[in-house]
Amino acid sequence: MSSAKSIAIALTGIGGDRVDVEAHIASGLPKFLLVGLPDTALGEALDRVRAALQSTGCSLPADRVTVNLSPASLRKHGSGFDLAIAVSVLAASGVIDTTGPARTVHVGELGLDGTVRPVPGILPVVAAAARAGAARVMVPAASAAEASLVEGVEVLPVASLRAAAMHYGADAETLADEPAESPTSRQHSSTSAVAASGRSAPLAHATSSAAGRDLADVVGNDEAVRALVIAAAGGHHLLMVGPPGAGKTMLAERLVDVLPDLEVERAIEVAAVRSLRGLTVTSPLDRRPPMQAPHHTASTAALLGGGSGAIRPGAVSLATNGVLFLDEAPEFSRDVLDSMRQSLESGRHVVHRAAGVAEFPAAYQLVLAANPCPCGNAGSIDQPCMCTPMQQRRYLARLSGPLLDRVDVQLRVERVSGAMQRVAQAELEAGRASGMTTAEARGRVCDARAAAHERLASTPWRTNRQVSGKWLRSGPVRLPPSETSDLDRALDRGLLTMRGYDRVLRVAWSIADLDGAGRPGRGHLREALFYRMSTRALT
Known part of the structure; x- marks a missing residue:
């Protein structure tokens, strides 16, 4: 029997609350459970995390795996908890160190191939993490520029679950190769590059002065x-x-x-x-x-x-x-x-x-x-x-x-x-x-x-x-x-x-x-x- 945890943020309006993502592995019939008032999108995280772990070369243990989102009375929404769930499972399985994930906020959606994708609300999540006293936040690589707008927090950008596992000390030889860049990932990366350069992206602010308008x-x-x-x-x-x-x-x-x-x-x-x-x-x-x-x-x-x-x-x-x-x-x-x-x-x-x-x-x-x-x-x-x-x-x-x-x-x-x-x-x-x-x-x-x-x-x-x-x-x-x-x-x-x-x-x-x-x-x-x-x- 083993357990580990990571940290996530549940947004409510523009604010957020800390959520401890606890993974517990015990002997019994193989089963993957998620508890703690998840909504439908979050409840589907189990299938995304299972596939992402397999693509990374770290299949789920053939045991009973329970993931608890604490406090259980707080409603949680969206797919931004995927990365935190996967990291806590990896830590409980002994693939990565348990100390780092327990002190880091994680946000990001997992693709079936193990890529870490952006989700809405990265900036308020990082701001809420700063207010909660977190020193580090792991975010999708495509959202690094947005996350870095919040001062006083170390931003750890990762493009894949493999990169996240490597950051926490996983043995590279036991992991699968880095997933190939998908069209969706390229689109996110392109958007991030545009944002980082300061140029207007396709959905850029509708507030800038129109050329020639006076x-x-x-x-x-x-x-x-x-x-x-x-x-x-x-x-x-x-x-x-x-x-x-x-x-x-x-x-x-x-x-x-x-x-x-x-x-x-x-x-x-x-x-x-x-x-x-x-x-x-x-x-x-x-x-x-x-x-x-x-x-x-x-x-x-x-x-x-x-x-x-x-x-x-x-x-x-x-x-x-x-x-x-x-x-x-x-x-x-x-x-x-x-x-x-x-x-x-x-x-x-x-x-x-x-x-x-x-x-x-x-x-x-x-x-x-x-x-x-x-x-x-x-x-x-x-x-x-x-x-x-x-x-x-x-x-x-x-x-x-x-x-x-x-x-x-x-x-x-x-x-x-x-x-x-x-x-x-x-x-x-x-x-x-x-x-x-x-x-x-x-x-x-x-x-x-x-x-x-x-x-x-x-x-x-x-x-x-x-x-x-x-x-x-x-x-x-x-x-x-x-x-x-x-x-x-x-x-x-x-x-x-x-x-x-x-x-x-x-x-x-x-x-x-x-x-x-x-x-x-x-x-x-x-x-x-x-x-x-x-x-x-x-x-």
């Missing part, structure tokens, strides 16, 4: 450009209402380019969510903010996260620390939109399922674009509206009041006239682009955020959007009543809720930071109140 391309909508820059400066949520062709999508696509680079910690958080979804994570670390633009037919699970089996993050989590753009927002299911209210307030999204509870980061900047009515021409001066007043009211009423109350900057975007377009085209051809460029806007946004960061240095907040209303109204930055009189009157008349009052103050601070003012003046507050009230007649 904020200066937006012509004749200076008010909308300013609102966009204000939203970027404070991280404020944004609603744009206007007819088709007014430039709402063009503006939203350029918002992510205006945002500053992410701090390393935030960029790793973005990469961890992408890893959970099985998307490419590049090395060196991509520090540009992400952008997600799901279609209006997206389900609740696709937008918010969930699914059967392992709970996966949705678009709100993939957009964390970046932008979530919902084009044609009234066409989304109202239930789906209202389900976002929790994450808009907390910056986290919690998914509850019968199988468990998972929490994902969801600190995104929401951008909503909407037509004013079904035909899109309500309020336009150049096109007649074919909708009845009731149809107009019902259309934008699909965006609920509680949702809109959480959107700080709201504005009407109009079509640009043909004459203005011709003037702008002539300026572009002459090399005299008059609009603000993306580089200029990003510079102003970085300066504004630096001013906010200095002011908020002794607080738990990082941007104006996150600041507590109580702190703004009663803290050291409280504005005198003479400055807030317009807001006070709007609150008394019921035009603002208390939440809306606080959000106007936050936007006013962002405007002041952009203008280089030490604190908001009455003009800043009036501009912020305008952005709060400009679409009220439409909704």
